[in-house]
Amino acid sequence: GCFVFKPSTKKRRSSEKTGHDFRSTSYDSEDTELRFVTCQSLWNQIKFETEQIQEDLNKQLLDNLVSFLSRSHSDFQEKTTKWTCRMKFREIPTAALVLGVNVTDHDLTFRGLSDALQDNITPYVALLEAKDCPGIKNLMQKLMGQLMNCDIEVDSMEDEDCVQVSQNRIRCSMPSLISWYESITKKTDPETPSKKRNSSSRHWQSPPVVVIFKDMESFTTKVLQDFIVISSQHIHQLPLVLVFGIATSPMIIHRLLPHSVSSLLCIELFQSLSCKEHLSTIIDKLLLTSRFPFKLGEKVLQVLINIFLYHDFSVQNFVKGFQLCIVEHFYSQPLSVLCCHLVDVKKRVYSLSHDQCENIRRLPSFRRYVEKQESGKQIELLTNDSFLKEETEKLLEDLHAYHENYVSILRCLHVFTSSLPKYPLGKQIRELHCACLENRVWETEEYESSLQLARMLNKTDLVTMLQQCVEILMSSSGKEFDKTVEKLKEFLTQFQNLEEASQEQDVSVSSQKELQKKTDLYHLQKTLLELKESRRSKKLTKFEMLRFEVVDYIDRLVRKYLVPASNRTLHEIVYFNAATVLRGHLNAAPRTALHTALNNPHWYLKNQALKCDGGGISNKAPDICIVYKLHLECGRLINLVDWLEAFSTVVMAAEEPNADAASSDQVDDIIHARFIRAVSELELLGFIKPSKQKTDHVARLTWGGC
């Protein structure tokens, strides 16, 4: 997926500059600095957390790879002369690393990989990208440059002569690489000084040379083939290991390499975690937790998830979008200064200015809250700042408590819904989260049907789910759950008792066993009917009663704790809801934007004179807009002369009508030049191109003839 490579980490606005930026629009000058600092520290926490998650998720993969690499050249180390080793063809050990289509995320993985390799196995790691290697020559140059540099890093002070070998002067061929490798391993071998030891002791005497092809698909076949053929001839002198980064499927190896080449490789497959799971973990750890005060609203979360699922599968982009939300929230919402950890809230609330208090009073959710209070309190809230601050603090604490409870109960509900057939409320917890944020989940049809299904669960499932819920609630930080846990435990013991009771009831089952006796068809039918009758009329068993009770209890919990956040007072402070802003930032629509700009220049230029009515062409618009509008009326091929005439008519309409034929020649020259310039601008933008079909005509390239 994902597909667009963002320019490498744009420098975030430097602190003093951003402080200024924040200030420029907001009217309460004192909080901008604090908001900026809060935003920074929050983002740093989140960034650290995401990196941690990434590391944990990749750990398994990296461990596997490292063990493969350490295994790969073990015989090179031992220099065995066994018969099988002599007879066997020396293949190049190759790891095929299937990473999924989210190419933008791969960089991080490769960085982690090369770090892990350099720590554990070998200092000699080269990362190659297809765009740097259009030919085998460039590949060798790049490879040798990277390898020899990395060597310099290891012992930078010791040999100056190595540094001085400029890259141009090295013959880019395998023998020079081999002689370099021999010299480098020999140099480290006999040395005993302790200083050198600790750097090389982690590696073996002759560490393998790892070459990583980041994007296997983009390499040309010839380059890969040549490189493999060449290096396979020298595998005895140079312990080479290849790593192929594959975005699609390992079949690509067979498509790129013919059998004669792929038979030189000893390929093992490694698969990374799917990006969807990665996203789930990220959402779980970043959003479904009360550790971070900042929250995403339902629409915003939906936008981010949609971009992920529909467009790019890129976790990096998701996190970037999340970052954008944070910055946007702290930038646009003056009250976001209160979006901080609970410990700081009190101090910040009491230092609020009068303007900020007015801001609070303006919040829709707060107004709703005020309306519900009795009149005396209403007046207090609206006039007395210090009373408002007290109330605000209380409300914020409530909000925090709500979040803690919300997350735990959400997880409990997810335990139930995720095991129902057809997943009426979604399989992933993120879907459930969105549903709960959107509106009262218990009013939806899906919730109704999932309760129906939950009432049909069997006992073992129910018991395990209850146990899971107990665990979740026990581990949660919410204080109100002691009773809930007790209640759930009570349910569990009741189920336990039921089991013992049912063993005694076993006798009743024997009636069914009679069925298995040999009977004729008529009797069988009769007994079956009887059984059915009795079952229908039978009262609910104890188990069924209990099951109803459990489900009702869960339902009650949901109604109590999973109130949508938009119903809570002061939710605007911590929730970012401006989905349209986010969409505008993330979903670029170049074609539409270009069309708007040219068709309706007022939209961007904000010049009243340009405001045009209906379909008419204003002559005050920039030349290119006029030319563009005129060309919209044409078919596939546009006659330049006609176009020029139309253009001059439009432009001339603005000039004084008294400019008559006598002076028109001179004016025409200028208009002609303007026209030519506008047309070439259109060509540059890719709307038209010169055509060879007819002289004096250009061809339209967009929305051809429609």
Place this chain on the structure above:
Amino acid sequence: MPNLEHPAYPAADLLHLESLVPCRESQVSMLLSIFGERQQFSFPSIFIYGHTSSGKTYVMQTLLTTLQLPHVFVNCVEYFTSRLLLEEILIQLQSCSGTEQTSPVHCDTLNDFVRLFKQALASQEFQDQTLYIVLDRAEQLREMEANILPAFLRLQELTDRNVTVVLLSEIVWELFRPNSGCFEPFTMYFPDYSIGHLQKILSQNHPPEYSADFYAAYINILLGVFYMVCRDLKELRHLAALNFAKYCEPVVRGEANERDTRKLWKNIEPHLKKAMQTVYLREISSSQWERLQHDGGEPGQLKGLSAHTHVELPYYSKFLLIAAYLASYNPVRTDKRFFLKHHGKIRKTNFMKKHEKTSNHLLGPKPFPLDRLLAILYSIVDNRVAPTANIFSQITSLVTLQLLSMVGQNDQLDGPRYKCTVSLDFIRAIAR
């Protein structure tokens, strides 16, 4: 069988040589008679061709080293530019003449090469002996500058020294001949090894723990299975080494003795068949195969490379790919019929033109413009799709993933055209 005989070389050496090059005696004796005695001028250039692993490189190398003829051996794939190639020859020349390494050689053109070559030869003691320059994988020479190949063919004449250039290649001389004509080398063909030859060569180096007969029987079985698909000596030897442990298993366990060929055959045959489907195709690697063998596990547990065909794609990428597939394999005329709700009635008789009766899948994908792709995309996706940058960038990334390919990338603005490169099965898996 002709015994190697040549007055110029000691008989012991020749006997040794003969033992080293089984089944290639006639070629070797032919070469020897062309080479003549050490100081005699030989044919200026010799072109040897033959299929993969028919012993070209091996024979040349063994011949030259056993008889201690002065030679330079260069692989043209490895030295991929003419400069590297020429310099490498000069470097090897320096080292084999025993002179200590002087300053690094610089040789950019053939003119320089001839000059330096003469210098190198002049300063050496083997003036009177023929020098052999062997260029392996000589087909690469055709991709270098146009003068390289003709010049190598008449190097003897150009340098006026006793030198013979030997070209080794897998393709025939006719494909080398430049348009402007050149000196015709002496061509020589190395035929493929027959099954008997393979048997003989493979059985030659048996493991020291087992008798030659035992190993020969094993090779016999191996060839029975693999000869149909693979005649590559290197590959066969590799396979033989991989599977020999399994063959010996009953003997090691004491269940069968070395002569019990039938029992051993029963044990090894299914195993080899499995190897043919997996290791030989590099579906699983040989080290995995060995581990599997060692643990006694079933090869079924290990999924091969082609088992992992599923590719997870984002929602719109899937639709883009499907749209691209439809655009590639459906004729433009049918678009209206398939993708518009109210298409006119189409008379069935006229609809199919004659040449369209052949399956479009046999004809391969056809290029289509970007606009058509987007139009089909809009009609196959249920809800509205905004033409955002995200969609366009997905097209580009599908190209980088080699699922689509760009046709005629001369001008990006000039309505780029694409082709869909994935198979029907792939699309089916995605469309599910």
